[in-house]
Amino acid sequence: MSSSKSPSNTLVIVVVLILILLLGGFIYWNSTREAEPETPVTPTPMPQPVTPAPQPVAPPAPEPEPEPEPEPEPEPAPTPEPPPEPEPEPAVELPPLNESDDFVSAELGEAAPPELVKLVVPEETVRKTVRAVIGVSEGRLVNQYRPVMSPLPTMGVTQTAAGADPEYQLTEQNFARYEQHIALMESIPPENLANMYTSMAPMFNEAYAEQGLEGDFRDVVLEAVNTLLATPDIDEPLTLKRPTVMYKYADPEIEALPEPQKLMLRIGPENRERVKAYLREFKQALEE
Template sequence: MAEQDNYPDKENSSSAARWIVAVIVIVIIIGGGSWWLLSGSNESEPKQTQSMDMPKQPEEAPAVEPKEPEPTPEPEPEPEPVVSPETSTEEPVEPEPAITLPELNESTPTVLQELDNSGLEIQPLKSSQLIKDAVVIIDNLRNGMLVTDRTVVQRPDGRFSVIEVEGELYIDEQSYQRYDPIVDWFTSLDASALVDNYELFKPLFQEAYGEIGYPDSDFENAVIEAINVLLETPVPESLVRVDDDSVMYTYHDSSLEALPPAQKQLLRMGPENIKRIKAKLRDVKAAFRDN
């Protein structure tokens, strides 16, 4: 039964591999905040002070024995006004508060609006309870598991397919291409900008994380753990051989078949897409660490 989470049923292969963008969704949601701090300054008017010494009047000579009158002293030049240094009293301005967060169950429209306002593409997102679904998926991913009953993004077009080479079955490399659009979307995101705005929706993530049994745990740690699981996925260097078990395909290589379900699913996106995803996840992880 668990194997059905790892490989597509041959009659319904288009329903597989939706989970991989769960980390992508988390990264986008935590970067959805688009608020700025306002700053200003109030400069005081410069004060001027002025001083002037008036010349003293000459004293009159005694009436007796007149003498030559003493010369009237030249008035002292008027001193230049003394101007105090210009002072700037820049008063700190309290930052405007972030948006008022809605109730968790009503948060999806606000999240999507904030993402859209910040210039992030929201078209691939598909969930009526985006934060709740993403939290459940991330919690499973960090344990290497998959969730098949929650849809947070649109399904990829096309079908999983195999090719036969000299009597052996291999994953058809053309089936990897159906994941290109979602990988293009993910890798185009600015990891630092996204993580810098993490705090906006973090209270809702924490609330949702508490609802599934982790009231005292930091959801950010779960995101990092989920990223680490995906980063440990090996990158195939050649065609990936599979075996036909009548209901589903399994990996012929026992080391690949023994991988956690999450990593086995990522393998189906193809070597190039795996490399691109892992490179971006490293950027996101570094941005979390530097935040």
């Protein structure tokens, strides 16, 4: 746990991963039967010498009514032309990494709320973000060269046991101070963040390679997300000790957790579940 005098690294956990996602660009179905012929009638022969009255001649059989011609088959409607394929969005033209700060500031200004943008350190943002995310993926925190400022007040605790070895717990006021930052995070759709990160991936990969590391930085982002998602779900209040100026969790198993997970515990159960829900959606979008 951090000392009450040290700057809050929790903001790095809540905001830095969101910032890394913000640094990006933008985001595309009868035939007719013949009539029967007349039937001829042969007259009956007359006996001789009597001339009988002429026998009536049967009228010819009426011609059958011709069958009506069937209605012609309607012509099939013409197949509509398929709509033209939408043209792909032009790729974002990225500046050189050494000249990326103005570009990043402009992109953040359009994509993120002002309250979130003002937390960004406007110098070497991409490189600092890469270092911070590498740290989280490895279960540690980067205290130097952080990409965001830490304006939060000191950690809020209350003493629950006195004596030679006093005990403390985090307060509800401590949890409440993170709500604004989490709301800022939630104001940006996770799928938008995934698309935005992808469009600027070349710059992040370049900064990642500068660290002497190989591979796709996207995998590091996912590993950092997995580290945070693996934070245990603990709802009951956690007891703290203060053997020196630093607070520590009294439970040795909790104190042995990676630093990012211990800080996820610090923001409180409700806030932690909101952050996890957001990161799950972002992870799914980034993996698609």
